[in-house]
Amino acid sequence: MGPIGIFDSGYGGLTVFKEIVKVLPQYDYIYLGDNARVPYGTRSYETVYKYTLQCVNKLFDMGCHLVILACNTASAKALRTIQQIDLPKYGNTRKVLGVIRPTTEIIGQYTKTRSVGIMATSGTVNSESYVIEINKFFPDIRVYQEACPMWVPLVENNEIASDGARYFVQQSIHKLLRKVPDIDTIILACTHYPLLLPLINDFVSKDIQVLAQGKIVANSLTDYLTRHHEIEVRCKKNGTRRFFTTENPENFNGKAALFYGSNIVAEHVDLASC
Template identity: 60%
Template sequence: MSENYKPIGVFDSGYGGLTVLRSVIDELPQYDYLYLGDNARTPYGTRSFEVVYEYTLQAVEKLFEMGCHLVILACNTASAKALRSIQQRDLPNIDPTRRVLGVIRPSVERIPEVTRSGHVGVLGTTGTVKSESYPMEIRKISVGHPVRTYQEACPMWVPIVENNEIGTPGADYFVEKNVKQLLEKDAKIDTVILGCTHYPLLSETIRKFLPKHIQLLEQGPIVADRLADYLTRHPEIEQKCSTGGSRRFLTTESVENFETRAGMFFGESLQAEHIHL
């Protein structure tokens, strides 16, 4: 592997992070990207903080080993349960010049620009909702401008997407049910965050059951926009990201299984490599 190969690493427990990577590549196509999906151990959402932290750290260290100086945790569960510990506890010992970023903070930072009522809903996996990461991050940015946050766990949405049931009556049933339950918590909600990287594939269905005045925030475009801004503000990091325009895809599961499903999330077919963590 060339010493000049310093890709931006993108990690997810499975496939969902490919929706984020797609948006990032669309906005910043010049960089090299290295995607790692821990498909053999997915889902992370039902696992403890300790296990998610352990698995995520293993993936981050592997991406560092393969030349990445910047890694994005394109996974809400990993961002919720592992990011802070890795940033504060591990990076100073591994290499204080490297960076690990998540997807929750960029999504939350967009809220003040969008909400008028200050009442925000979050649709997420059970693990992300239980972590309380969104309400905690929203409280940090809403000093002086109080934002009320309401969450709804949607445990059936990821299986619907991964089993390619999008657009079926079953998908409609569960999406309508969860959207309705979220909106019943507060009639003033005017902004809804999709707190899982699988959910953009359900966005058309979600919009069917969401009143038109409610803004729907998808993480991919937001993360891409914030990453572009981050690299502009941190030239010392940007200079360590190689610009060969290449994309590599790694999975801890079988390559065949990964390639069969990954195209649905990435928007085009791709070739993957198997890796052990």
């Protein structure tokens, strides 16, 4: 038995982890942030796959049987390859899940106009993962994307209340809404973006729903563990939580509370052997 692993390229996955812990507090967890190599959003498929696989292997080495990629870029660029090429080496003893499918398979419950907007990093937008996945489940839904390259740096540098943040958020929202007038649902397809929700809500009408992924992923994980007893019984239940980063832990601790909602004490992890 082992903990559930939560992986992100940096801090954003903590917004998802926070919601998972609220719903499933009984499990042991390890969070791993690859802060030394962030951002992933502008990197190639090959690089994102390489980095993500290293982190997944490290979590496996730490005893995790189930790993959640709480990173949209990793889910878009690396998850499928890891599931198809790497996981078969472990038989049925390891599973890796992402954050895209849980969101796309329920989006039809939210939109009435059948027009959905995606706000994401350039890497996630270029992958068209959301377009492809939504069309699998809901062929009638039209999907419009907008890359927001400045949003992650604003959040990472704790400038979410600055005039610059207001400018870039307004600019991106207006670009998206100009593409089609009847968007009624916007997915924040990056785990950093929920911290910008107060600003985002200033520039969208009350008729538009803005969806963060944390609660959606937490509910999907609950359902997954219920349906997959063979994985659930491998997950330890002592309620422990450990945090690791590839960066200086002191730097990580200073920013992590903004995303997680409480103070964190992280440890450094070396990926050289993975």
